[in-house]
Amino acid sequence: MSTPVIKYVGRTTNFKGKTLWEIVGSLKNLGVGRVIVRSVFERYPEPSFMKIVKVETCPDEEPRKVRVWVEKTFRGRKLPNLTEIYSTSYKADYKLIPKNEEEALFASVNEAHKQPEVILPNIIEMPPLMKKFIVNDHEKKGLEPMKEFVMQLTYNHSPNRVQRIAKPGEKPTVDFTMGLGKPASPSLYEGVPLN
């Protein structure tokens, strides 16, 4: 008997795994208490995993979906509230962790993945042309000239946020500028003068 050869046809994807219902539907008690992992979150050095707390099945209209509440640990940090997974439950990107590997995963959280805390700035300097434009504009309108050419920064709020936003009076550890900044891969800029 020859082994069946599986040949995939079509576009490729970064996802790796099964949909959540495929995992949860075949488990005893719908997998409450078991640990699952999103494979796209495995790109981070810190471990990310989810422990199933509660499962609700869905009507036939959503055959691939399931409503699951999990205790989420994202990048080694446990979120204080339960997270509901519904709209992303159809993604074929979930993996079930075998029971004998769970302990090792939990233990890996305590391991030193600690990176220096990043504090994001609240302000950013204006681009040079905008500075000149604003000076002209204020002169034209007869307003008092601006002293500090800075703009406020906004960030999206997410419970998954790892980097902290600076409180008033706090010194941020990173600085956003209007220039190109420091290249992440300098090999791409070989022979290019970076001021």
Added chain:
Amino acid sequence: MISHNALLKRTWPVIVQYAEAHRKPRWVPVAKSKIYRIPKRPEITEEERIELLRVNNNYKTQMRAIRRFYHEEMIKEKSTRESSSSEMSQKLEADDWQRCVEINDKWNAQVALEREERRKKELAKMEEYALARMEAKDRELKERIEKASQEIRKQKELSKTFITPENLDAAIDHALANPVDYNFAIDLQGNQYLGRESPAIPPKHKTTPKAV
């Protein structure tokens, strides 16, 4: 047939190029020849990926800041414009009100003056009228009194000839003594011709009829 010269002297280019999108409309299904075509995924090296991610993230952060700055400025400008316009409108309204009040006062003073004059005239007229009426009334009363006194005098005069119980017998005697006959004829000159029951008395004077 266009001559070569005319073509050279033209003001507008004959050939016009259009920038069209060379693609099928979105609602048309995949072409038959492209059904089994699988587009290759772009291969990006790790270095490039990291760098692109960093640059794009930077760009988004910068644009977010600029957008927020101008959004806030717009709101600020709008609010200042509104507040200034409201102040201006309040001032304008107050000025307008003041002007209206002044005009109104002027008009009121003028009307009051006219009213006073009119009242005076009216009062004078009324007094005149009342006086005239009073005079007329007085005159009438006087006339009536005069008339009445005349009547009284007349009646007093007449009362001497009245037949009273004292002189009743004398009157009867007088009447019996002088019977009056009204049953007479009259001619065109007014002459009376007595004499059916009373003795006919030929008229003494033809022109003067005898008074009864």
